[in-house]
Each structure stands twice: as C-alpha cells, then as structure tokens.
Amino acid sequence: xxxxxxxxxxxxxxxxxxxxxxxxxxxxxxxxxxxxxxxxxxxxxxxxxxxxxxxxxxxxxxxxxxxxxxxxxxxxxxxxxxxxxxxxxxxxxxxxxxxxxxxxxxxxxxxxxxxxxxxxxxxxxxxxxxxx
Numbered sequence: 407x408x409x410x411x412x413x414x415x416x417x418x419x420x421x422x423x424x425x426x427x428x429x430x431x432x433x434x435x436x437x438x439x440x441x442x443x444x445x446x447x448x449x450x451x452x453x454x455x456x457x458x459x460x461x462x463x464x465x466x467x468x469x470x471x472x473x474x475x476x477x478x479x480x481x482x483x484x485x486x487x488x489x490x491x492x493x494x495x496x497x498x499x500x501x502x503x504x505x506x507x508x509x510x511x512x513x514x515x516x517x518x519x520x521x522x523x524x525x526x527x528x529x530x531x532x533x534x535x536x537x538x
Contacts (some may be wrong), residue, residue, distance in 0.1 A: 410437050411435060412487045416535055423470060423480050431457070434466040440518025441511055441534065442468055448509050448520055451536055467520040486510070486533045508538025 408414055415432045422430035432438060434456060442454040445468070452469040471479040487493040495512075500521045503510055510521035514531030524530065 410485075410489050412437065412534055413488070415441065416483050416485055419468065419470070419480065420483050420512070423478050423483075423530070425473065426476065426478075427469050427470060429469050431465050431467050434464045437513065437534075438466055439519060440513070442466060444511050444518055444520050445537065448522075448537075450509075481538055482508075483535060483537045485535050487535075490525055493533050494531065497524050499530070500525055503536050504538040508510045508536060511535050511537065 410438070414534045415438050418430050418432050438446045439454075439456075442451070443449045446454060450471060452471050454468045457465045471481065500510065500512075500517060502508075503521070511534045512519055512521060512524045512529075513534055514524060514529045516527060516529055518534070519527070519529075519531075
C-alpha cells in the first residue's frame, strides 16, 4: 500500500525528466488526472492519456515536454502538502511561484486547479505541489 500516491507521481515525473524520457506512466486516479490536466493547461507537458482503460487499475501516460535544444520545461517539482502535514491556503494568501514563472497546483472545491485559476475564481484549498 502506498501512503502518498501524489508524491509517487511527482517523483516519477522528476526522474523521467532527469533522464529525458519522452513519456512517463503513473497509476491513474481522479486527482492525478486533475494534476496532469493542470500541467497540460499551464504548458509543462504536451498531453496525457489514459492507457489500459478496461482494467480497474488503469495507467496515466504523460507526454513530457522539452525545449528545442533539449532543455527541461519542468525544472523543479516539489510536494507541498503531505499526508502528515496538510497545507491549506486562502485565495488571498496565494503568491506567485518564482515570480510567475512557476505554478502551484491546488485541490479546491472546484477541482484541481492552478494558483492563477484559484486567484481568478477567488477559491482556496489544499496546496498539492509547486512546479517551475
């Protein structure tokens, strides 16, 4: 049994980017699909899709994004709220990551959204991770 599946997903992404893999496979869940969707909307990955949909434990495939000369789009990806210490924040307390070059991914009442969307919609929630 895995205690923190979100941290496992972020570690798989971090390791795949470090060795410049074109894609990474992670076990699928609703929250992970939300995180993948935010990463796609914010331009950190090309796309994601569900693989092996007929199995009860389907797999999420993320197509990683690199620059024209092979530079990494995802420089750092860090888990903020952990199972032992959850971190919740209001929309007014959300600050830009790396001067606006990065994002925070928030689990809110409107689903999994980026910090920009949370400030725009005036919603807070649990800060899952930061990506820059």
